[in-house]
Amino acid sequence: MKNNQHEDDRLTAMVAATATAPNGDVKAQVARATVEIEHLSKWYGDVVAVADVSFGIGPGITGLLGPNGAGKSSILKVLAGLLKPSAGEVRIMGKRVRSDVQLFRRIGMVPEQETIYSYLTGREFVRWNASLQRVPDIDGATQRALMTADLGDAAERRIGGYSKGMRQRIKIAAALVHDPDILVLDEPLTGTDPVQRVHLIQLIHNLGAEGKTVFVSSHVLHEVERLADRIIVIVNGKLAAVGDFHAIRDKIDEHARMIRVKSTNDRGLASMLITTPHVASVRLDPDPQSLVVEAEDVRAVYRLLPRIAREHGIRLFEIAALDDSLASVFAYVTER
Amino acid sequence: MILTTFPTLWLTLRQFAAGRATRVVAFFAVTPIMFSLVYLFDSGGSTATEFLGSVFNEFLAPTIVPLATLILATAALGNELSDRTIVYLALKPVTRWRLIVEKFIGTFLVTGVAFIIGIFITWALVAFGPETPASSVLPAMIVSSLFGVAAYGAVFLFFSLVIPRALLVGVIYILLWESLLARYIPGIRVLSIRHFMQSIFVHWIDNSRVTIPQPTQLITAIIVLVAVVILSLILASLRLRQMNLD
Numbered sequence: 384m385k386n387n388q389h390e391d392d393r394l395t396a397m398v399a400a401t402a403t404a405p406n407g408d409v410k411a412q413v414a415r416a417t418v419e420i421e422h423l424s425k426w427y428g429d430v431v432a433v434a435d436v437s438f439g440i441g442p443g444i445t446g447l448l449g450p451n452g453a454g455k456s457s458i459l460k461v462l463a464g465l466l467k468p469s470a471g472e473v474r475i476m477g478k479r480v481r482s483d484v485q486l487f488r489r490i491g492m493v494p495e496q497e498t499i500y501s502y503l504t505g506r507e508f509v510r511w512n513a514s515l516q517r518v519p520d521i522d523g524a525t526q527r528a529l530m531t532a533d534l535g536d537a538a539e540r541r542i543g544g545y546s547k548g549m550r551q552r553i554k555i556a557a558a559l560v561h562d563p564d565i566l567v568l569d570e571p572l573t574g575t576d577p578v579q580r581v582h583l584i585q586l587i588h589n590l591g592a593e594g595k596t597v598f599v600s601s602h603v604l605h606e607v608e609r610l611a612d613r614i615i616v617i618v619n620g621k622l623a624a625v626g627d628f629h630a631i632r633d634k635i636d637e638h639a640r641m642i643r644v645k646s647t648n649d650r651g652l653a654s655m656l657i658t659t660p661h662v663a664s665v666r667l668d669p670d671p672q673s674l675v676v677e678a679e680d681v682r683a684v685y686r687l688l689p690r691i692a693r694e695h696g697i698r699l700f701e702i703a704a705l706d707d708s709l710a711s712v713f714a715y716v717t718e719r
Numbered sequence: 720m721i722l723t724t725f726p727t728l729w730l731t732l733r734q735f736a737a738g739r740a741t742r743v744v745a746f747f748a749v750t751p752i753m754f755s756l757v758y759l760f761d762s763g764g765s766t767a768t769e770f771l772g773s774v775f776n777e778f779l780a781p782t783i784v785p786l787a788t789l790i791l792a793t794a795a796l797g798n799e800l801s802d803r804t805i806v807y808l809a810l811k812p813v814t815r816w817r818l819i820v821e822k823f824i825g826t827f828l829v830t831g832v833a834f835i836i837g838i839f840i841t842w843a844l845v846a847f848g849p850e851t852p853a854s855s856v857l858p859a860m861i862v863s864s865l866f867g868v869a870a871y872g873a874v875f876l877f878f879s880l881v882i883p884r885a886l887l888v889g890v891i892y893i894l895l896w897e898s899l900l901a902r903y904i905p906g907i908r909v910l911s912i913r914h915f916m917q918s919i920f921v922h923w924i925d926n927s928r929v930t931i932p933q934p935t936q937l938i939t940a941i942i943v944l945v946a947v948v949i950l951s952l953i954l955a956s957l958r959l960r961q962m963n964l965d
Contacts, residue, residue, distance in 0.1 A: 465806055465964040487812040498802045500730070502737035514726040515811040521723060557807070 417441055417565060417596045418462060423471035425457045425620075432457040434620045435471070440598050444591035446611030446628065447600040454620035455600040456495055459569050462598070463492045475565060488516060491558030495569040497550050501543030505534055505553045508542060509560050516561035524560050532556035533582055547574030555583070559590075566590060568599040572606055584609050640681045641705035644688065647698040649674040655691050656684075675705065727808065727818050731795055731825030740794045744830055747787035748837035751779060755844035767845050767852035772920075772929030774841065775860050780916045781898045784867040788830050789889040792875035795822040797885055800964075809964045816956040819876065823952055826872045827865075834864045859923035867916040870944045873951035874912070880958045908933065912947065915940040 418440040425433040433454040449455045460466040462473050464480035464487075472479065475486055500508060510525045518524045529538050532552040537545065542553060551574055558566060568587070572580050587610055591597045601607045607614055608628060616624035616631065624631050646652050653665040653674050661683040668675050678684040685702070692699045722729040735741045751774050758770050765773070796819075799805040808818055842857045879885040901911030908914050917931045918940040935943070 460965065463806075463810060465809060467961075467963055484814055485812045487810055490810065492806070492810050494803075494806045496803050496806075498804050499807070500734070500804060502733060507733075511722065511726055511730060512807070512811075514723050514729075515808075515813055517812070 417476055418598065419472075419474045419477075420458070420462065421472050421474075423458070423461060423473060424469050425454070425461055425466060426469045432620050433461070433617075436617070436620075436622045437471075438615055438622065438625055440596055442591075442594045442596050443613065444587060444597040444599060444611040446607035446614040447598060447617065448604070448607045448614050449600075449602060449617035449623075451602050453602075453617045455602070455617055456569055457620075458617065459492075459567050459598070459600055463490060463567050488561065489564045490567065491561065491563035491565070492567040493551070493554045493558045493569060493571050495573070497547065497574075499542045499550055499553065502541065504539050504541055505529065505545070505549075505556070506538040508553060509538075509556045512557040513560045518561050524562075528556040528560040531559055531586065533579070548576055548579045551575055552579065552583070555586070563595070565596045566598070568597065570601055571599060572601065572603075640678050642676045642678055642681065642684060643668070643701065643703045643705050644674045644676060644699065645671070645701040646674070646692060647700075648695075651695060652688075652691065652697055655695065656687070659684075659687060661687060673701075725821055725824075727813065727821035728825050730808075731822050732829065734798070735791060735794075735825065735829045738794065738798075740790050741829060741833075744787045744790055745833050745837075747783050747790075748830075748833035749840065750783060751837060751841040752844065754778070755841045758845060759848050762848070762850075766928075767848060767850045768856055768924065768926055769928050771842060771845060771852050771856045771860065772924065772926065775863065775920055776917055776929070776931060779838075779860070779864060780867060780913045780920070781902060782893065784834065784864055784916070785871045785893045785897055785913070786890070787833065788826070788868050788871040789875050789886065789893065791826045791830050792823075792872045793879040793885040793889060795826045795876055795879070796959075797879040800879070803965070805964050814956075815959040816952075819952055819956040819959060823873055823876055823948075823955075826876065827869055830868045830872065831865050834868060835861055838864060853924060853926060855924045859920050862923065863916050863920035866919055866941070866944045867912060870912045870915070870947045870951075873948040873955070877951045877955040877958065880955055880962065905932070909935070912944065915943050919944075 420439070421437050423433055423436045424431070436454075436458065447455050447458065457466065461468050462475075462480070464473075467481065474480070476489065478486055480486055480490075503511065506525060506529065509528050510521060513521045513524050513528075526535075529535050532555045534549065534552050534556055537549060542550065545553065551571060555568075555571060558568075571587070572583060575583060587597060587599060599607075599610055601610070612628055613626065614624070614628045614631060615622065644652060649667055649672070653667060653676075656662045656674075656676060657665050661678060661680040662676055663679050664677040666675050667673075676684060681704070688702060689699065691697070721732070754770075754774055758765075762770065796805070799808065838860045839857070842852065842860065845852055875885065875889050878889055882888050897911055897913045901907050901913065914931070915935060918934040919937060921930045921934050922937040922940070934940075
């Protein structure tokens with residue numbers, strides 16, 4: 384109980400700290416947003432999924448970041464009208480989403496789940512979505528959406544035979560077919576291969592640049608880094624941070640982080656790194672054979688490593704952040 | 720054409736065409752044919768009209784029509800709820816009332832067509848026999864069955880939105896209530912869809928040897944079944960509007 388109170392205090396402090404970031408004034412954002420979430424709570428029996436969350440989203444891309452089970456999907460489902468809020472309110476364009484089904488003409492959602500009507504072909508699924516949205520030129524809109532999602536070649540195949548990445552893309556095509564103003568994307572990059580990922584990231588950037596309100600969730604930090612400038616961080620159902628991604632990342636980077644380095648001379652590299660002010664500690668890891676660096680300033684260490692290696696004829700095979708997982712990042716964020 | 724005008728109905732028909740449930744319903748719908756074949760070999764002293772009356776009153780109305788309808792009605796939205804594809808329907812600018820009505824029509828069309836075919840073949844086999852049944856038997860069987868399909872379809876569609884294991888509960892309801900209790904306990908007879916189906920049937924064929932205990936007036940039976948359909952669809956759409964579609 385005491386720990387929970389302590390954590391609440393830390394979270395409140397973090398929200399207050401990040402709310403002053405360039406785009407971080409929560410009240411001002413709510414006032415000018417196309418999507419407004421005010422004091423939203425959602426609980427399932429005794430389990431609290433979302434606790435008193437308020438923020439606003441305007442045109443452009445906003446990332447919703449949080450570890451698995453943080454409450455991201457619950458927020459998106461309440462936002463899309465699939466779930467009733469237990470408390471609080473969600474408004475889209477000033478209207479309560481569950482009170483007016485016509486709002487769905489302006490919303491496109493890519494849900495997290497993979498299941499789609501497996502007996503339909505990709506084209507039939509997108510066409511069906513266009514029909515339900517009463518799109519004037521159903522065939523034209525369907526074709527455009529399929530091409531946008533890069534599924535032109537697979538359009539006549541049944542969705543049951545699609546790969547995970549293709550399923551993601553057909554969901555995106557279906558969400559785009561009526562050219563919505565607001566796009567809600569729940570983990571849209573899941574299951575996509577690197578080429579598809581680049582394509583989808585570019586597509587999401589284009590949609591944001593067109594002035595659409597794009598709200599995209601992910602539990603992978605580097606995905607959100609590539610997708611959104613503004614992020615909302617959710618931890619344990621609570622708002623942990625709101626604001627510019629880089630401002631939040633800088634705060635994270637102020638903390639020591641662990642980096643694994645594989646090279647031709649780990650021992651030599653360790654002796655040189657430990658003398659720099661940016662490194663707190665080093666240790667040699669036998670399995671896998673590598674050097675584990677605890678950085679005081681991770682960016683400085685990333686800059687330093689190639690230089691030291693070059694100067695001393697050491698070949699670097701791998702530099703990988705050991706604690707770049709979202710859970711670690713959240714630990715840093717919430718510990719502040 | 721159906722896709723652009725009634726997209727939910729189109730999806731429901733595609734769903735039924737792809738699923739095993741429709742094949743099970745088709746099997747149920749053609750089971751009376753077996754009785755006709757037996758009747759052709761040995762009529763057991765029954766006239767053709769009496770025989771077809773028995774098939775309807777003892778077999779189709781209490782068991783086969785409700786069971787077959789239950790399968791598709793609970794699958795119409797139940798499958799989408801269980802595999803969560805319901806989100807693709809729910810996130811559209813379509814009223815919940817319209818979604819429910821199109822799902823109901825899909826269930827009614829597929830189950831209804833299966834029974835029209837099954838009943839027609841059953842009747843035709845008997846009609847080819849030594850004695851021709853009364854001319855009112857075929858339309859009476861078909862129309863009464865369609866009323867039953869509509870009423871059971873709407874009720875079970877509503878069930879699928881309020882009961883997690885609607886299929887199982889529906890089977891228990893049919894076997895315990897419709898086929899047993901409401902059939903033999905006079906006081907609760909009027910709380911049975913089967914009773915009103917049979918009332919329409921016996922009034923239509925108007926044969927003193929084919930009857931049920933205390934049949935309800937034809938017009939009353941029709942009004943009750945139509946009211947059951949409308950009320951169930953209203954409740955289903957209200958329920959869908961209130962549901963968390965997780």
